Amino acid sequence: MSFTLYGAEGTGSTCVEAVLDIAGADYHFVPASPFEGGEAFERLKSINPLLQVPALELPNGTLMTESAAILIYLSEIFPEANLAPKPGAKGRATFLRWLTFLAANFYSTYAISDKPGRFYEDPAGHDMLVKGALARRRALWQLMEAQIKPASFIVGDTMTVLDIYAAMMSHWSPGRDWFRTNCRTLNAIVERTEAHPVVARVFARNFQSN
Ligand SMILES: N[C@@H](CCC(=O)N[C@@H](CS)C(=O)NCC(=O)O)C(=O)O
Structure with missing residues (x-):
């Protein structure tokens, strides 16, 4: 069971890619540029009606958009990566x-x-x-x-x-x-x-x- 990250070079998918790599998560990257049209654009349209990246499909099929929510979520499910202060902790x-x-x-x-x-x-x-x-x-x-x-x-x-x-x-x-x-x-x-x-x-x- 792995994550699927929809994104494009240099866009908001970059931070998600970095966090998935640091956490050692199993994922694959699907090119889905909101700027280039063609196949990638059509792919994105079918995933995120807002036509934005990043979009992250979780192993259970749930789709997440919104970079900040994705980052918080990943920091929660990979606590050993230590990428956020825990709820209630200093900071x-x-x-x-x-x-x-x-x-x-x-x-x-x-x-x-x-x-x-x-x-x-x-x-x-x-x-x-x-x-x-x-x-x-x-x-x-x-x-x-x-x-x-x-x-x-x-x-x-x-x-x-x-x-x-x-x-x-x-x-x-x-x-x-x-x-x-x-x-x-x-x-x-x-x-x-x-x-x-x-x-x-x-x-x-x-x-x-x-
Ligand atoms: N609120 C979204 C914004 C995402 C966003 O604006 N992504 C840019 C790429 S960095 C995009 O897809 N732009 C194309 C568009 O807005 O149509 C998030 O935080 O993930």
């Missing part, structure tokens, strides 16, 4: 706060820039929407940068799925150069996270150009 509230912050505030801006036509039909307005989403992302990273307490990782001294999530997002727009310059504390955490051998291997596969 759990902060862990949940920033994981949800990134999903709800940061990730959601890509719903605008990935396909602006969903929000405003006239292509003449799309540049403005994309620029607005980018400005919002910069502001959100800087808010988080100002709020987190300096430590080895976002929550204390142990790497969690949250660090992997943030590291993945740091590769997306506004991009790594901007991130390195403007979010020094977070950047140090991201670099520490990417030094993990499994994260390094999965990221090298997903982020070849940046």
